[in-house]
Amino acid sequence: MNDTFKALADPTRRQIIRLLKERDMSAGEIADHFSMTKPSISHHLNILKHAKLVLDERKGQSILYSLNTTVVQDVMGWFFEIIGGKTEEEGSKHE
Amino acid sequence: MNDTFKALADPTRRQIIRLLKERDMSAGEIADHFSMTKPSISHHLNILKHAKLVLDERKGQSILYSLNTTVVQDVMGWFFEIIGGKTEEEGSKHE
DNA sequence: TAGATTATTAGATAACTCTCTAAATATCTA
DNA sequence: TAGATATTTAGAGAGTTATCTAATAATCTA
Numbered sequence: 001m002n003d004t005f006k007a008l009a010d011p012t013r014r015q016i017i018r019l020l021k022e023r024d025m026s027a028g029e030i031a032d033h034f035s036m037t038k039p040s041i042s043h044h045l046n047i048l049k050h051a052k053l054v055l056d057e058r059k060g061q062s063i064l065y066s067l068n069t070t071v072v073q074d075v076m077g078w079f080f081e082i083i084g085g086k087t088e089e090e091g092s093k094h095e
Numbered sequence: 096m097n098d099t100f101k102a103l104a105d106p107t108r109r110q111i112i113r114l115l116k117e118r119d120m121s122a123g124e125i126a127d128h129f130s131m132t133k134p135s136i137s138h139h140l141n142i143l144k145h146a147k148l149v150l151d152e153r154k155g156q157s158i159l160y161s162l163n164t165t166v167v168q169d170v171m172g173w174f175f176e177i178i179g180g181k182t183e184e185e186g187s188k189h190e
Numbered sequence: 191t192a193g194a195t196t197a198t199t200a201g202a203t204a205a206c207t208c209t210c211t212a213a214a215t216a217t218c219t220a
Numbered sequence: 221t222a223g224a225t226a227t228t229t230a231g232a233g234a235g236t237t238a239t240c241t242a243a244t245a246a247t248c249t250a
Binding site: 105107131132134135138139153155156157 | 207208209210211212216217218
Binding site: 002005006008009011014017018021067069072073075076078079080081082083 | 097100101103104106109112113116162164167168170171173174175176177178
């Protein structure tokens, strides 16, 4: 879980996630959306991959990246736990 | 939003959030839950405060910290956007 | 197989983060 | 006001991260 949160702590990586939400993309296509070298994007993709937030699959010369919604949902579970245990306003402490 | 994600990227800070989910606590009480010096905890509290994830209020000699659920919900919105825009599967793509 | 294309790995560096000790600030109480 | 308690600020050191250029690896095509 720590790797996941750390992966999400960078704006470039969050933008990559938003791009992959729209459609699967190759590493090069992703890099085209940023003013940053391809090796830098590759570094970010590796962190996202290690956190299991994205999946990769070679397709010929390209490597196609896609969003792993399962792990995104796991992170949301963490937040639900926080909000869920707190939404009961102070005063009534029923379950 | 970036400050918020960065604040969440540290396990100590996420643990503080989980503590404050249970009840409001003073800085000293929070520090008692960790094997770390008070200045270090103070540093983490400051980052959480700057990210508006927690609120602080002086109560005599102590400073009472509480969770700001509004911002936690904002972060959840980010995730909803990701999952929400993805779960409605476009056509029937790869399986 | 040679050359082109796509992407990653290696290595360096600047910037940032976490943690500590020591010192300072704010508040309460006798 | 002096001393005790609670917390933060300042400054430093070790470790981590983001980014770059150069080199390497994998795949396709003629």
